[in-house]
Amino acid sequence: MYEREPDGRLIELAVLSIPETDDWVAEIWDLSPDGGKLMLVYKNGATGELQLDLLGNKIELEFALRWIGAARAELRGY
Numbered sequence: 183m184y185e186r187e188p189d190g191r192l193i194e195l196a197v198l199s200i201p202e203t204d205d206w207v208a209e210i211w212d213l214s215p216d217g218g219k220l221m222l223v224y225k226n227g228a229t230g231e232l233q234l235d236l237l238g239n240k241i242e243l244e245f246a247l248r249w250i251g252a253a254r255a256e257l258r259g260y
Contacts, residue, residue, distance in 0.1 A: 183252065184213075191217055197253045204228035208253035210246075224250050 183195040192213040199206035208224045222241055225233040234246065 183256065190214065193221075193249070195249055195252055195256070197256050199257060206253070206257060208250060210249045222246060222249075224253065 185193050185195075187193055194211040194213050196209045196211065197206060198209075204226070205228045206226050208226075210221045210224075212219055212221050220237060221239050222237060223233075223235045224246075225231075225235075227233075236246075
């Protein structure tokens with residue numbers, strides 16, 4: 183899934199899951215010409231274990247929550 187942010191950044195959401203489990207990982211990438219980097223990784227384990235790695239980036243909470251929500255919505259169909 184790709185979406186352009188109001189500030190012009192092109193964001194890609196990649197969701198990886200293990201079939202027939204509740205384990206999944208979401209990667210949020212900034213694909214803008216001046217960005218071009220992995221921004222954050224969110225891991226959701228079947229045991230309820232969660233991990234958010236900002237990779238040293240300063241990210242607004244609303245941005246992270248919106249993209250984590252988009253990842254969850256993408257997985258609802260599976």
